[in-house]
Amino acid sequence: MTMTFDMKEIVNGVIKGKIDEVKALAEQALSEGISPEEISSQGLVVGMDAVGERWKNDEMFMPEVLRSAKAMSSGMDVIRDQLAEKDNQVGTMVIGTVEGDLHDIGKDLAAMMFEGAGYKVVNLGVDQPSEVFIEAVKEHRPQLLGISALLTTTMPRMGDIINELKEAGIREQVTVIIGGAPVTDDFSESIGADIYAPNARSGVERAREFFKKKSAESGSN
Ligand code: B1M
Secondary structure, rough: OOOOOOOHHHHHHHHOHHHHHHHHHHHHHHHHOHHHHHHHHHHHHHHHHHHEEEEEEEEOOOOHHHHHHHHHHHHHHHHHHOOOOOHHHOEEEEEEEOOOOOOOOHHHHHHHHHHHHEEEEEEOOOOOOOOHHHOOOOHHHHHEEEEEEOOOOOOOOHHHHHHHHHOOOOHHHHHHEEEOOOOHHHHHHHHOOOOOOHHHHHHHHHHHHHHHHHHHHHHOO
C-alpha cells in the first residue's frame, strides 16, 4: 500500500497554530503506520523550527508562537506514550528555569524539542533554586540537565548550579546544556557548561553531536 500521508500538512498546521488539526493529523499519520519518531522529527519539530526562525526574523509575533507551541503540543500528546516506550527513548532530560526567573516560553520549547527527539523530559518549571536541580539529578539520573535563564541578573545562577553539582560529587554524571536569550558560548564556557544552545533546535543537534563525540572518544580509549 502506498502512503498517502503528506507530512507537510503537520508542518504547516504547526506553523499556522492549528491545534485541533495537528492533533487529528498526528492521529491520521499514526493510523497510516507512520512512526511517532517520523511524526515528530519530520512534522512537529520541523514546523516548530520554522516558527522559531520566523520569530527570530520578526515575521511572527509572540501570541502566534505560543499558538504554534500549543499545536505542536497537541500533536505530541498523540504520540507521547509511544515515544516514551523504552525502545524509543534516547535518554532522560531534566530541565528548568533558574531561581528568580519567570521566563518559560523558550525553556518549554526546548523541552518539547527534546521530547520530540525521544527524550523523557522532567520539566521542573520556573524560578527553581539550585537545590531543586541537584535533587532532580540525583532522583532521575538524567543524561542531560537543561538550564534556562532569560535575565542577565539570573544568568549567574547557572554557574551556581554547576558548582553545586561539583560539590555534590555528581558533575561528571550529567551533561549540562544551557540556553536563553542573554546566554553566549563564552559565558557557557566560563561557567563550565558542556553545551550552549542558541535555540531549541540547535540544542538537540548539539547534544546529539556531543554524545556522538563522547562515545567515539570512549571507544578509542
Ligand atoms: Co521579560 N525580559 N521580563 N518577560 N521578556 C526579556 C527577557 C527582556 C530581554 C526584555 C527587554 O527588556 N528587552 C528583558 C531582560 C533584559 C536583560 O536581563 N538583559 C526582560 C525583563 C527585564 C523582564 C522583567 C524584569 C520586566 C519587569 O518586570 N521589569 C520581568 C522579570 C520577571 C522575572 O523573570 N523575574 C520580565 C517578565 C516577563 C513576562 C512575565 C512579562 C514575560 C514572560 C512570560 C513567560 O515566559 N511565561 C516576558 C517576556 C515574554 C519577555 C520577552 C518579550 C520574550 C521572551 C521569550 O519568551 N522569547 C523578552 C524579550 C525578547 O526576548 N525579545 C523578555 C521567546 C522565546 C522562544 O525565546 O526565551 O530566548 P527565548 O528562548 C529561545 C532560546 O533562547 C533558546 O531556545 C528558545 C527557542 O529557540 N532557549 C533554550 C531558551 N532556553 C533554553 C534552554 C535550552 C535550550 C535552548 O536548554 C536547556
